[in-house]
Amino acid sequence: MTSAAPISGPEPSDPTEVTVVGIGADGWSGLPPASRDALLDAEVVIGGGRQLGLLPDDCPGVRIPWPAPLRPAVPGLLAEHRERRTVVLASGDPMFYGIGRALAEICGPDALRILPHPSSVSYACARVGWPLEDTEVITLVGRPAARLAAALHDGRKLLVLSADASTPATVAALLRERGFGPSRMNVLQQLGGEDEACTEGTADTWQQPPGDPLNVIAVTCRRAPGTRRLGAVPGLPDDAYEHDGQLTKRHIRAATLGALAPAPGELLWDVGGGSGSIAVEWLRTHPSCRAVSVERDPVRAERITRNADRLGVPGLRVVTGRAPGSLAGLPVPDAVFIGGGLTAPGLLDACWEALPEGGRLVANTVTLESEALLAAWHRRHGGDLVRLAVAHAVPVGGFTGWRQAMPVTQWSVTKPRPAEHAGPAATPDAGENQS
Template identity: 45%
Template sequence: MSRFVVVGIGADGWAGLSGAAQRELGSAVRVFGSARQLDLLGSVLDAELTAWRSPMSEHLRAVLTATGGGPTHLLASGDPMFHGLGTTVAAAVGAQNVRILPHPSSVSLAAAHLGWDLSTVGVVSLVTGEIGDVLGEAGDRRRLFVLSRDASSPHTVAEMLRDNGFGDSTMTVLEQLGGPDERVFAGVAGAWGVAPGDALNVIALECAGPSRVLTPGLPDDEFAHDGQLTKQAMRALTVAALAPTGGTVLWDVGAGSGSVGIEWLRVNPTGSVVAFERNSDRIARIRSNAIRHGVAARLTVVAGDAAQTVPVFDGPAPDAVFAGGGLTAEVFSSLWSALGAGGTFVANAVSIPTQQLLVDLAARHGGALRRISIEEVAPLGTVTAWRPALPIVEWVATA
């Protein structure tokens, strides 16, 4: 017998539950849920009903660690395994100790209402994520579902879209889907003026604005910077060398504008970045660039000189490391020690002393060493000519 049973419930309450879910709750002794969810059940159950206290995370932790008694029943909105309570419970107590009874998710109900193919629609959660995450998924002619945090979310999303070139996007807000108080209204993001309504809502977006480029190598002017920037072509080569894979962690050391880490996150939607940077103005730019590109929730900035901050950093260990400038033997030693077996180390160097350091490191640790020269057309008096950038030595190694 499972210690916990998570039952998905919609805005239609008891009437919308499957026969199996009704029988399960009918046999329950203790049921936990939000006040709204418990109200949906009315007086149907004989069980002890308990509303979550705030903060819910602490109350849930206490319930999950309690011992004794029969199974405990937990209510979840919609599909418990889609950005829901079921995933949290299964991770905490083990899937073998949980039974899940799903209900159609809010996005399934929204897709059915709009006639959208759910397999082609992106989903962003403001419940667990940040408003900037919407920008990370937005792109011309792209459809998105946004899971709102509260009644103010539609206005916040509309404002963000308007301020970032997506003001012509169509927004449809669907409240209390499937329930007797269901309400649907639509408008254009740039002229959104609908007053906040129900907190239980989903936003459907048909984006109109800049195209969403997936490959690394965005134009340099896509990043605020003071010149401390890995340039477009070199950035594309660097991100490719870092080989981003799902769920991995990148340390970006001497992050500058944060462009390499940000592009790494754009092609790795489940990854995270720790950016080490000592300059306060650059730290501010890293954060604003991350917000602009919709990856701020997955990028952490560590302020301070790398020689002092890297050795004592107690956050997630890296699967990949990028050192973009100013690498020293001391800093390399700390980074190499932190990098797990099979991890990727990439370093770029412009100055001769740092280039020589990379040559020496390659002799000791192997890997690929290459010298990259890039030329671009630029004015030369009244004509144009090829202007060479400073050559860059790049070292790529596996720990």
């Protein structure tokens, strides 16, 4: 039986199969017959201490609490009890930020029989009257609170899965700091249990003492007057970043992200990070995107980290060091952006070599020397070579005129697969930089 197979009624478990039972705050009384039968039939029950404590005495299985850290212990613990009927207890729906994911990755889905319980998210939406499909869920369990910032948009409904009893106060403080103090908060505790409770207020006025550690926070986002509005697409205002002038400006940044074309789950190398704006906005396109920003200046590297935290992508990895040397050992990228240091010996070669077939490379420059280098690579590998120019209207006496920013030369290319042709071959002129 697989996790996807319908369950018509209780069946004796195969000794090599692990049954995963979701349980809520209502404990044994909230379990359906199939889940109860699995637990009554189990020889071994593995779970968190709180979950094991919800079982009645007539469940005969040996109760084993998960050790810490949990993930490394899973294979050995399951192997130890392989020949015994084993049930793993999970909180709510095991496949929603639960142990089910780790078990499926370790054992394979065909080795599991999963009996879910309503998740805390389903209970929370039922209590506050929100449609589940219109509600964004963010977990802060084992994750930094700063990741909440990327989801803050006026009128948006968020459900925050708390790490512990202190999380509501942490969320309220973050909302105030990010200019969302008027946001409404409903802290829902022990959902589905006898001690279920709800505490309400706004982030601006939140002074509630810590309550139950088992809680979910429903946040109705409200932006305070005067707070800068940040959109959901690349091209955030330049003043959204802390910087020292080393910043890919807004309009060029939007064009650069368009050329990089991030997709869910992909990894970016941002080489010559500056203020980190390209990596930050790559990460903001989807929660599963990943990025590494490489910056030689330690002061700027620290600034990149602060920008990532403030804009809701604290998962940005920052590597302090000179490229190409600091690129060694990094995970294989899906895309590479080079925003500085193009003329460093071997940099383009290292980035091109690191890219897998089908990977993208985008490089920007404002200098003639780097432009000549990009032109040579364009002749060898094809792609698009463009010049981007932006002018801003500024006062000229009592009138208005255009002030031209430095034009940016951009080369973007996709590394060809074996059956593809990068473009017509060309013999470089004598004297070209052969990096």
